[in-house]
Amino acid sequence: MSEGETPEREVMEYDVIVVGAGPAGLACAMRLKQLDEALNVCVIEKAAEIGGHILSGAVIETGPLDALVEGWREDPPPICVPAASDEFRLLTKTGSRRLPTPPQQNNHGNVIVSLGAMCAWLAPKAEALGVDLFPGFAAADLAYDDNDAVRGVIIGDMGVDREGNEKDTYVQGIEIRAPITVLAEGCRGHLTKRAIGKYGLDAESDPQTYAIGMKELWKLPEGRVKPGHIQHTIGWPLPNGIYGGSFVYHLDKDRVAVGFVCGLDYQDPDFTPFEAFQQFKHHPSMHALLEGGEILSSGARALVEGGLQSLPRVEMPGAMLIGDSAGLLNVPKIKGTHQAMKSGMLAAEHIAEHRTTTGFDDALRASEIVAELNKVRNIRPGFQKGLWRGLLTAVVETVTAGKLPRTIANHADHEQYRKRNGKVFDYDYVDRDLPPRDRLASVYFASTEHDEDQPVHLKIVDPDVCFTKCEEEYGNPCTRFCPANVYEVVDDEDGKRIQINAANCVHCKTCDIADPYQVINWVTPEGGAGPNYSNL
Ligand code: SF4
Numbered sequence: 200m201s202e203g204e205t206p207e208r209e210v211m212e213y214d215v216i217v218v219g220a221g222p223a224g225l226a227c228a229m230r231l232k233q234l235d236e237a238l239n240v241c242v243i244e245k246a247a248e249i250g251g252h253i254l255s256g257a258v259i260e261t262g263p264l265d266a267l268v269e270g271w272r273e274d275p276p277p278i279c280v281p282a283a284s285d286e287f288r289l290l291t292k293t294g295s296r297r298l299p300t301p302p303q304q305n306n307h308g309n310v311i312v313s314l315g316a317m318c319a320w321l322a323p324k325a326e327a328l329g330v331d332l333f334p335g336f337a338a339a340d341l342a343y344d345d346n347d348a349v350r351g352v353i354i355g356d357m358g359v360d361r362e363g364n365e366k367d368t369y370v371q372g373i374e375i376r377a378p379i380t381v382l383a384e385g386c387r388g389h390l391t392k393r394a395i396g397k398y399g400l401d402a403e404s405d406p407q408t409y410a411i412g413m414k415e416l417w418k419l420p421e422g423r424v425k426p427g428h429i430q431h432t433i434g435w436p437l438p439n440g441i442y443g444g445s446f447v448y449h450l451d452k453d454r455v456a457v458g459f460v461c462g463l464d465y466q467d468p469d470f471t472p473f474e475a476f477q478q479f480k481h482h483p484s485m486h487a488l489l490e491g492g493e494i495l496s497s498g499a500r501a502l503v504e505g506g507l508q509s510l511p512r513v514e515m516p517g518a519m520l521i522g523d524s525a526g527l528l529n530v531p532k533i534k535g536t537h538q539a540m541k542s543g544m545l546a547a548e549h550i551a552e553h554r555t556t557t558g559f560d561d562a563l564r565a566s567e568i569v570a571e572l573n574k575v576r577n578i579r580p581g582f583q584k585g586l587w588r589g590l591l592t593a594v595v596e597t598v599t600a601g602k603l604p605r606t607i608a609n610h611a612d613h614e615q616y617r618k619r620n621g622k623v624f625d626y627d628y629v630d631r632d633l634p635p636r637d638r639l640a641s642v643y644f645a646s647t648e649h650d651e652d653q654p655v656h657l658k659i660v661d662p663d664v665c666f667t668k669c670e671e672e673y674g675n676p677c678t679r680f681c682p683a684n685v686y687e688v689v690d691d692e693d694g695k696r697i698q699i700n701a702a703n704c705v706h707c708k709t710c711d712i713a714d715p716y717q718v719i720n721w722v723t724p725e726g727g728a729g730p731n732y733s734n735l
Pocket of ligand 1: 657684685686706708709710711721
């Protein structure tokens, strides 16, 4: 090899590569080995430990676990509390009214888990079946063959400095090749985004729509937690025009999972989802529950909400999409894990039988997974015109089981912002005293770690837009929608610019989705970097 020439990448070969060790990816890999133990299957995961980047509510339906893990109830995941009671409330600033629990949210027979802990619990079971698991392996790109079909993934190089130079610790990333690559990256995966763009997979579907979910795990003084109790709220602190609500799941050992979800189609660029979450915790009923407790861990993650209308084509030459990479979350149920696992198993069955990705799109669309989305397809977009219209649509859709011959279209979230025009909306917020004080204090509980001396993994591809247009029109909303305060406006001797505190990033992907000009591009940092969530 002559000087300056790039060495050939080392290549590993498998029959199937799964990108992402979430519930969809692990279910797919495990089912593949159950169906054909001779298949060589690997799962690559960007988190340092399996489950470290997973964040979800999460109340789950147990059917897919029954199908995948025999006898799991005798050896359940580390957090696994049977659902005991449901409560659904409409909050005002100082009070609340109990509403009938929507039938989709009846959790009888379901269990409350930490999805991160559940994936960590599934991982050794996958290994026992013969799956090769590679945590800390971040797939930087897809690899293509001469016919432009996906032929695997390229793992990111390690030991590159901020300017892109090789450090002493430099190790070139390998290429992992397989006839079939399964993308199970979760919501807004960066390889999935590229694949959708390259193959035009969304040509026939509406734009995908999203929300941001934030979650804290609390330990409370003895006697307050009612294990198995499931609370959801709508209303305050969100105004009529912003979709979202809270969840409070009572666990064991005096722990409670507290979370808040905001649709990313909000119109006010001054809105701050993190602040809305913190305000919710200061509703009198929540304050009384949390006061005197402590936060054990916290984090944030975007979630897909587009449902049937936004479902892209899920197959392409050499690769397929499953779980939230496809966008299978059932919004009215507030659940996606069962859909993710079922789609993973369906993909495995398709691969084991046909040894090709061709036909998987038809198989998914003919499955109960998509039938479930079809029944509720108008409920989430029904909230585009506010809370009350949304509730009315939800009632009609539920009563008719989605049989009315209409489908409400989804629109891209980032196109919904209203220009500022000097107007400031009053959110009717209260003073806060519960932790965390601010977004930076919250990041502490995510245990996020990135080597600062590596290329910034958040790229503003057209930084001129920030101060020639965005500042005036929208007031740089990236400084507010990011739950980790990664984006800050600084004005010093180097001029006015957006400073990117990439080391704080919790990989929620909100900036990649919600930036009004779509100039922010999230790419994966070095493998193993990012949050280290514990029991989220
Ligand atoms: Fe989420 Fe982007 Fe902020 Fe990272 S920088 S925490 S991906 S919004």
